[in-house]
Amino acid sequence: MSNFLTTSIGKKFLMSLSGFFLISFLSVHLTANLFLLAGSDAFNEASHFMGTNPIIQIMQPVLALGFILHIFYASFLTLQNRKARPESYAKVDQKNSSKWESRNMYILGAVVLTFLVIHLINFFWKIKFTGSDLLKEVDVKGVEMENAYSLVTSLFMSGTLGFIYSGIYILGAVALGLHVNHGFWAAFQTLGLSNNIWRKRLEVLGSIFALIIASGFSIIPLYFLIF
Amino acid sequence: MSSKNINITVKVWRQQDAKSKGIFESYPLSNISTDSSFLEMMDVLNEKLVTENQEPIAFDHDCREGICGMCSLFINGHAHGPDSLVTTCQLHMRKFNDGQTITIEPWRSGGFPVIKDLMVDRSAFDKIMQAGGFVSVNTGGVPDANAIPIAQADAEEAMDAAACIGCGACVATCKNSSAMLFVSAKVSQLALLPQGKIEAARRAKNMVAKMDELGFGNCSNTGACEVECPKGISLAHIARLNREFLCAKVKE
Ligand code: HEM
Ligand code: SF4
Numbered sequence: 001m002s003n004f005l006t007t008s009i010g011k012k013f014l015m016s017l018s019g020f021f022l023i024s025f026l027s028v029h030l031t032a033n034l035f036l037l038a039g040s041d042a043f044n045e046a047s048h049f050m051g052t053n054p055i056i057q058i059m060q061p062v063l064a065l066g067f068i069l070h071i072f073y074a075s076f077l078t079l080q081n082r083k084a085r086p087e088s089y090a091k092v093d094q095k096n097s098s099k100w101e102s103r104n105m106y107i108l109g110a111v112v113l114t115f116l117v118i119h120l121i122n123f124f125w126k127i128k129f130t131g132s133d134l135l136k137e138v139d140v141k142g143v144e145m146e147n148a149y150s151l152v153t154s155l156f157m158s159g160t161l162g163f164i165y166s167g168i169y170i171l172g173a174v175a176l177g178l179h180v181n182h183g184f185w186a187a188f189q190t191l192g193l194s195n196n197i198w199r200k201r202l203e204v205l206g207s208i209f210a211l212i213i214a215s216g217f218s219i220i221p222l223y224f225l226i227f
Numbered sequence: 228m229s230s231k232n233i234n235i236t237v238k239v240w241r242q243q244d245a246k247s248k249g250i251f252e253s254y255p256l257s258n259i260s261t262d263s264s265f266l267e268m269m270d271v272l273n274e275k276l277v278t279e280n281q282e283p284i285a286f287d288h289d290c291r292e293g294i295c296g297m298c299s300l301f302i303n304g305h306a307h308g309p310d311s312l313v314t315t316c317q318l319h320m321r322k323f324n325d326g327q328t329i330t331i332e333p334w335r336s337g338g339f340p341v342i343k344d345l346m347v348d349r350s351a352f353d354k355i356m357q358a359g360g361f362v363s364v365n366t367g368g369v370p371d372a373n374a375i376p377i378a379q380a381d382a383e384e385a386m387d388a389a390a391c392i393g394c395g396a397c398v399a400t401c402k403n404s405s406a407m408l409f410v411s412a413k414v415s416q417l418a419l420l421p422q423g424k425i426e427a428a429r430r431a432k433n434m435v436a437k438m439d440e441l442g443f444g445n446c447s448n449t450g451a452c453e454v455e456c457p458k459g460i461s462l463a464h465i466a467r468l469n470r471e472f473l474c475a476k477v478k479e
């Protein structure tokens with residue numbers, strides 16, 4: 001096992017596992033966020049649960065590690081892949097031989113990462129560290145908790161800035177959707193868990209998942225922008 | 228299909244030798260029959276260059292019937308040109324239009340350095356084969372037919388993998404210059420059969436190690452190789468290679 005991580009497939013193995021882990025994180029995160037559409041009490045309760053549940057607390061540093069691993073190996077592999085073709089072609093025509101998102105995973109990843117930083121500054125940072133007047137404790141069914149609902153909704157409902165943030169969040173959601181549209185099946189393929197029959201099924205499943213991710217995360221800013 | 232003659236401009240990569248810098252040269256060609264093959268068109272061009280006292284264009288070819296894997300060429304952005312499931316020698320000029328400019332480049336990959344013009348050194352593939360693409364058998368009498376029963380589905384799948392002619396179009400097409408389709412075909416054709424199973428774990432590890440060492444990139448599952456491969460080698464073989472390799476590493 002010693003040199004496993006120096007082999008191409010070994011590195012890809014970590015990309016795939018961390019990708020799967022990030023996919024499961026996205027599923028949990030989207031589920032929690034959709035409580036926003038159910039009103040202030042429902043979301044504050046969901047947010048309070050996420051903020052106090054011990055399993056979620058343990059998973060937070062693991063998640064950070066998952067991101068770091070994924071991004072580290074993504075950068076390493078992408079750099080190696082660029083070096084593998086020292087002289088590039090004058091003319092390349094791949095529009096019919098591979099999906100656009102499969103050729104631009106690193107760019108999509110970078111968009112997702114940029115979005116992630118903005119997103120963390122918007123909410124996570126304020127909730128964890130700096131605090132905000134908007135977060136003033138509210139009482140939900142007799143339990144005192146932070147008003148995360150007001151922090152989130154005010155971002156999308158603050159006039160012109162609300163429009164800009166909504167745009168950023170929708171862009172982030174679409175980039176994530178495209179990334180996962182290729183990544184979902186690819187992660188199975190990397191682990192060797194695909195063949196000619198399962199490939200079609202996994203690709204359809206991946207596209208459905210990607211659509212849920214992209215539209216699910218986009219609905220939230222749209223909802224507050226419109227209503 | 229009625230034949231006609233077309234006038235074209237061929238824009239070709241010219242490079243004196245491995246060390247020199249190359250450039251594109253454009254050559255106009257008139258009266259090319261659409262019934263001629265792409266390599267026949269190249270022959271006509273070379274003959275013209277020779278009569279004009281210019282150096283002919285070096286390009287690889289051998290059988291000219293799509294079975295040896297010697298021909299190459301990256302034509303208008305596609306390995307083996309715009310047609311699907313054919314090698315360059317089986318490509319015809321009817322796939323091109325009158326007045327068209329055809330850009331011809333060598334396979335480009337760190338693993339396939341240019342020797343001259345459009346010829347590249349594909350001995351990296353031989354080195355990968357030497358690392359494990361074989362079955363070690365004891366010599367002796369010819370074994371009886373059907374002495375080793377093999378399931379029909381496995382035999383078919385192994386034969387599909389064995390269709391790989393080692394042309395390198397997969398590497399040339401791949402945005403990462405990855406040789407995974409080639410290596411997976413070679414691993415599959417043996418791993419699926421009882422004769423090849425014995426060495427399967429060692430084979431997968433050694434061939435992948437050699438592939439990595441020779442400067443090919445890492446597969447990112449874009450699937451372009453499968454589309455451009457003249458023999459239709461499937462990505463399912465890459466999944467099998469991944470499986471073989473990961474299992475071999477676990478057993479270590
Ligand atoms: C929540 C966020 C993310 C999810 C769910 C995710 C998911 C995935 C999945 C499932 C794969 C397929 C792995 C495989 O081919 O085996 C993948 C590949 C990839 N990801 Fe991500 N990813 C995320 C964020 C990022 C970020 C922030 C970056 C980088 C800067 C990134 C860069 C890449 C690259 C370059 C690949 C292709 C690597 C390769 O196949 O060689 N991803 N991602
Ligand atoms: S897998 Fe296809 S493209 Fe690659 S070397 Fe074999 S025949 Fe050529």
Ligand code: FES
Nearest residue numbers: 289291296298316
């Ligand atoms: S020359 Fe033999 S395959 Fe084209």
